[in-house]
Amino acid sequence: MIPTHRLLVPYAAPYFAYVLIATVAERFVPMEVNYLLRIVIVSATLLWARQWFFSFRGPKSPVVSTLVGILAGVAGLILWIALLTPFVSIGDGKSWSQSAFILRLLAAGFLVPVFEEVLMRGFIFRLALQWDEARKSKATDALSIAMDRRSVNDVQPGAWSWAAIIVSTLVFTLGHTTPEWPASIAYGLLMAGLYILRRDLLSCIVAHGVTNIALAIYVYQTGKWYLW
Template identity: 30%
Template sequence: MNIATLSRIAPFTLYMIFVALEGFLHYLVNKGLLTIPDHYLLCLYPLKVLAVALVLFYFRRSYTEIRFKELLSLALFLFSSLAGIAVFILWINLDQPFATIGTLRGFDPNLFPAEGMRIFLIATRLAGAALVVPLMEELFWRSFLIRYIISPDFSKTPLGRFTWPSFLITTVLFGLEHNLFLAGMLAGIAYNLLLYRTKSLAACIYAHGLTNLALGIYVLQTGKWYFW
C-alpha cells in the first residue's frame, strides 16, 4: 500500500475501530459483563478525535489536493455554505424510524454531574464533528474511494470526475455509515455533487464541517441528543 492510499485510509479506519470498540463495550455493559455506567463510554470520543487528528497531522503533507485558499472565492464559499446548510436541514427532518438503522444512542454530556466534564465533552464533540470528522471523511470518501472506484491508481484521476458506479457506491456506503442512513445517503449525494460542481475537496470539507457545526448547535439548543 503506497503512502497516498495509506494516508487517506488510515484515519478513517482508526475512527471506525473506535466506533466498533464503543459498540462492543456497550454490548458488554448491556449484558452485565462490564460493570461501569453506560455513559462513561462517552469519554471515548475525545480519545477517538485526538487519535484521528494525530494521524491526519502525521500525513498532512500527503493531502496536496486540499487547497483551502479556494474558499476565498466568494461564489465557491457561498455555494459550499448553501450545500452545508441544506444537508443540515435535511438531516434534522429525516429521523423517522423508516430512515434509521441500529440504535440512536446519542451523546448526552448532561449525564455527567461535573460541569467541567460536561463542558469538556461538549467542546471536544463540537471540535471533532466540525473539524476532524469532515477532514477525515472527505479524504476517505471524496478524495480516495470515489476515485479509486474509477481507477486503483486513484491519484491520477482528477478530483470531481464523474462515473455512475463511483457516484452510486459512495452514496450508498456513506449513508450506511450512519444510523440515519437516508439522511446519510442524501448528504453523500450533496457532497458528491458539490465535488463534481467545484472540483474542490476544500469545498466539501467546509460544507461537511458547516453541516456538523450547525447540527451540534441545534442539538445543544433542543436537547435532541440522539442526533449526536
C-alpha cells in the first residue's frame, strides 16, 4: 500500500503545473507559446505520474462508460452555458487567433479533463471519503489517518459519501473564476454523480472532454467568446 500522502504529488503535479504555466508564462510569451508549453510540459508530467494512478476503468463496461460519458458531457455543456451566461457580459471575451484557438481546444479537450478528473474525483473525492469514514469512527486524527494510514488507490470504485461529494465539488469550484462558480458547482455535482453511477474515472474524463470540446466549438461558431 502506498499511503495517500505519498500520492499527493503525482496526483496534483499535472494540475498545478498547468496553473503555474498559465499564470507565469502569459506575462512573457504569446498565447500560442503559452498553450504549447502547457500541452508539452503537462503531458510529460502526466506520463511520469501515471504509474501511481489507479486504473481509470472500473468494474463496468468501458464502452458503456464512454457512451454515458458522452451523454453526460452534452448535459454538462447545457448546464455550463445556462448557469454561466447570467454572470458574464458580451464585453468580457474577445476572439482568439486560429492557431491559439486550436491549441486551447487541444488543451481543454484532451489534457484538462484528464488532470482535473484525476485530482478532483480521483484524489480529493477519495481522500474526503476516507477522512469522512475515519471521522465517523470517532477518530480524533481523522485527516492524519486518511493521509498516513490509508491509500486513495485502495478505495472501492464508486464508493462515496456526502462529504466526498461536497468537498470535491467545492475544491473543483475554487479552481474557477467567480462568475463560473454556479456552473462549476453544478458541473462538479454532475461529475461526482457520474463517478458514483459508473464507478470509474473513464466516464468522467470522457464527459469532461466532450463538454470542453463542444463548448469550444459552440463559442467559435457563435462568436460568444465570453463563455470561454
